[in-house]
Amino acid sequence: MKAHVARFRFALGACARRAGRTASMMVGLAFITALFAAVVFLTDALRHEARLGIGELPDLMVQRTVAGRPALLDAAHVSSLTAMRGVRSVTPRVWGYLYVPSLEANLTVVALSVSPDASLALEGRLPRDAEDVVVGQALAERLGLRIGDEVALPAAERYQLVRVVGLFRSATALRTADVVLAREPLARALLGVPDGAYTDLAVALSVADEAPVVANRAAALFPGARVLQRSLLERTHALTFDARGGMLSVLLLPALAALLLLAWDRLTGLGEVERREIGILKAVGWQTREVLEVRVYEQLVVALTGASLGVALAYFYVFWLGAPGMAGALFGWSALYPELQLTPSVDASAPLSVLAAVVLPYVAVGLVPALHAALLDPLDAQRGRT
Amino acid sequence: MPRESWPLLALLSALTLLLLAGADAWRRNANHAERARMHGVLTQLTGSSDLALSSSSRWLRNPTLVEPAAAAADAPAILDTDPAGALIPPEPTVLGQSARSLRSMPATSTRHRRPR
Numbered sequence: 115m116k117a118h119v120a121r122f123r124f125a126l127g128a129c130a131r132r133a134g135r136t137a138s139m140m141v142g143l144a145f146i147t148a149l150f151a152a153v154v155f156l157t158d159a160l161r162h163e164a165r166l167g168i169g170e171l172p173d174l175m176v177q178r179t180v181a182g183r184p185a186l187l188d189a190a191h192v193s194s195l196t197a198m199r200g201v202r203s204v205t206p207r208v209w210g211y212l213y214v215p216s217l218e219a220n221l222t223v224v225a226l227s228v229s230p231d232a233s234l235a236l237e238g239r240l241p242r243d244a245e246d247v248v249v250g251q252a253l254a255e256r257l258g259l260r261i262g263d264e265v266a267l268p269a270a271e272r273y274q275l276v277r278v279v280g281l282f283r284s285a286t287a288l289r290t291a292d293v294v295l296a297r298e299p300l301a302r303a304l305l306g307v308p309d310g311a312y313t314d315l316a317v318a319l320s321v322a323d324e325a326p327v328v329a330n331r332a333a334a335l336f337p338g339a340r341v342l343q344r345s346l347l348e349r350t351h352a353l354t355f356d357a358r359g360g361m362l363s364v365l366l367l368p369a370l371a372a373l374l375l376l377a378w379d380r381l382t383g384l385g386e387v388e389r390r391e392i393g394i395l396k397a398v399g400w401q402t403r404e405v406l407e408v409r410v411y412e413q414l415v416v417a418l419t420g421a422s423l424g425v426a427l428a429y430f431y432v433f434w435l436g437a438p439g440m441a442g443a444l445f446g447w448s449a450l451y452p453e454l455q456l457t458p459s460v461d462a463s464a465p466l467s468v469l470a471a472v473v474l475p476y477v478a479v480g481l482v483p484a485l486h487a488a489l490l491d492p493l494d495a496q497r498g499r500t
Numbered sequence: 501m502p503r504e505s506w507p508l509l510a511l512l513s514a515l516t517l518l519l520l521a522g523a524d525a526w527r528r529n530a531n532h533a534e535r536a537r538m539h540g541v542l543t544q545l546t547g548s549s550d551l552a553l554s555s556s557s558r559w560l561r562n563p564t565l566v567e568p569a570a571a572a573a574d575a576p577a578i579l580d581t582d583p584a585g586a587l588i589p590p591e592p593t594v595l596g597q598s599a600r601s602l603r604s605m606p607a608t609s610t611r612h613r614r615p616r
Contacts, residue, residue, distance in 0.1 A: 126504070126505065126507050126508050126523060127504050129507035130504040130505065130506055130507055131504070133506070136507060142511065160551065160553075163539075163548075163551060164549055164550070164551055165522075165544055166535065166536050166539035166549075166550045167539035167540060167543035167549035168543070169536075169543075170505045170539075170540040170541075170543035170544050170549075171543055171549055175565070207547050209546075209547060211561070222546075222552070222561060222562075224547060225543070226548050227547070228544050228545070230541050230545070231541070232541055232545060232546050234534065234537055234538040234608065235538050235539055235541045235542050236615070237544065240545075249551070253550075261591070272614065282542075283538075285535075286538065286542055287552070288552060288553075289539070289542050289549075289550075289552060290546065290552060291552040292552050292561070293544070293546055293552065295545060314565075316547065342565065346564075347549065347564040347565075349562045350563055350566075351549070351550075351563075351564065360515075376563050384584070404560070414611075415507050415508075415511055416507075416597065418510045418511060418514070418515070419507070419510045419514045420514075421585070422514035422515050422517065422518045423510075423513075423514040423517065425518055426517035426518050428521070429521035429525070430521070431526070432527060433525075435527070451553075452550070452551075452552050452553070455530050456527060457523075457529060457535065458525040458529070459529075459607070465518075465522075493594065
């Protein structure tokens with residue numbers, strides 16, 4: 115053990131003697147690792163946020179299409195579905211998008227269909243009266259709205275006066291930035307949805323595992339219907355963020371390859387001083403294995419320092435600064451953009467995999483040059499012959 | 501500390517920063533149960549678990565409920581072609597244009613006027 119520690123200390127000294135090369139490699143690795151880790155942290159955090167709400171989704175969601183276009187459902191669909199075996203309840207929902215020219219943005223208008231204890235999610239209260247609405251923080255900031263204010267929104271037929279009785283908390287901005295929550299009659303007026311018509315149906319099943327069976331039966335019952343299962347929605351969330359994160363990671367691969375190529379070039383070119391050093395070590399009795407060990411320690415010190423620094427920088431960039439620049443490129447420029455208040459998912463696999471993706475290739479590209487150096491003949495090495 | 505030990509110092513500093521980042525992540529997750537409850541309530545209220553990341557394009561706002569007539573119906577996970585996917589955002593006026601606003605826009609010159 116003492117011998118290994120001594121060789122590790124010798125490797126540290128060797129790194130210090132080649133300060134310029136060591137520092138430049140550390141900085142290069144830190145930069146590349148930070149880029150990779152930032153993408154991983156961002157996608158991981160957003161996937162985690164999206165997953166948190168999935169448990170409360172209905173087992174099935176039924177939409178209707180006519181001529182391949184989305185269409186409204188009516189009471190007949192509700193009663194047919196309710197009568198289906200295995201269906202516990204059917205909740206008709208009214209929601210949609212409302213374009214506001216003054217904001218040049220779409221609002222997501224949702225009719226309140228349940229009344230849970232919402233104090234965790236909003237300040238104020240849920241809509242009770244006909245004109246009451248709860249709005250998201252980004253929308254409230256754009257319109258300068260506070261609780262108690264009234265504002266006219268451009269409804270389908272005419273401007274509709276609404277009163278703000280609640281604001282979604284800023285911690286929910288990622289989900290509610292553009293949301294207007296209203297009672298059903300007001301939502302219908304804003305969206306132009308006639309009475310008795312619904313945007314989609316939320317279906318709760320007696321046994322959640324029967325979802326594929328009931329989905330097939332519902333699809334057979336309503337030709338042209340789209341039946342969405344909760345498990346498929348989870349998959350879409352995962353796909354959305356994985357695909358975008360993966361695309362950016364692929365774009366960064368050439369940068370990693372370029373750095374490894376540079377490392378290979380630097381490490382294969384043994385300097386005069388290094389050659390003499392190896393020659394002296396072997397002349398005083400060091401074995402090839404021991405020289406190789408020292409070279410691997412050198413690679414590990416450089417790679418671990420650079421990669422750890424990169425992961426820490428990426429964490430600071432994403433979770434303290436909100437990933438300026440990268441977040442927009444990954445997740446879109448919407449008109450009502452929520453302030454990214456991301457929470458890291460406590461899962462060591464992401465930073466560890468980034469560390470491994472950078473450290474292992476770096477150490478690997480250094481192995482062959484290290485073996486080459488370790489196999490040098492002591493006399494040749496001291497005479498400057500390779 | 502001797503000057504030769506700076507690589508060790510750099511390594512220990514980097515590992516300390518990494519540990520501090522881990523501790524911060526742990527601290528931010530302290531109220532995980534409450535956040536999960538909050539997200540559950542939001543899903544009940546809004547009926548969807550989608551994130552409000554691309555509200556200017558209706559098919560991107562709710563990727564899980566993407567409709568068959570939408571531009572991204574077959575691949576909601578693709579990189580946004582409109583208006584996202586760029587490091588530099590488009591002009592706000594371009595971002596806000598829609599069929600509806602174009603329709604209400606008065607014609608500024610005869611060149612752009614549609615033939616009757």
